[in-house]
Amino acid sequence: LAFTRILGAVHRSPILAAYRGHPGLQQRLGKNCRVNLSSGLHYGWAIEGAVGSEFKIDASYLSPNVSIAETVERATKIYGVSLLIAQSVVTICSPTVAAKCRLIDRVIITGSVTPMELYVIDLDYMSLTVEPPPKMQINWTSKQRFRVRQFLEAEKAMKWHEDAHMVKLFEQNPEIAQMRFRYTLEFIHVFNMGYQNYSQGEWQ
16 A cells, blocks of 8 residues: 555655656656656565674665565566565565456566565556645744644544554555556456466467
8 A cells, every 4th residue: 555655656746746857857868757666575584784884884684575676576567566575575565455456477586495476556557647746835934743643643543543454545546546447357368378378388
């Protein structure tokens, strides 16, 4: 849910829309350039440690799972998708959330002992429209910042509540619904039939 909303926010941002319309940027990268992001999700253990010197210290994560997550993210370019999810994540999701993911391949990834299934959440970010810029600029005061923090804490508490269902938040979000509108049940059924033939070696 978080990654789908982040993707939608990036492509609806009026600031980034103005940025990609800069003449110098278009001349160098082309008229169709835009700020985009890709995400690869994998679940597993990792060891966190501080690496650096007395001048600069960064957190480093050591684990074969880190390499797997990086490989999954790089594979988004191969499959032409924005969000690629490893089998390890789908297996810990609730059945309703896992049903939103579409199985697209089964591969052997360096660092993984067994073949791993890869899933995608179908999202068409090109269907989004840029939201209008705010009509007035907010002069932030300490009181306003405190109210915003209270609102965010209340939102977080609501999502952590035992009665909260992520699939409902997923389905009720208008941006996500707009990005998924073109992916019909017919498309899903036809793709699944094709994938079964592909996975069983029936390529003719």
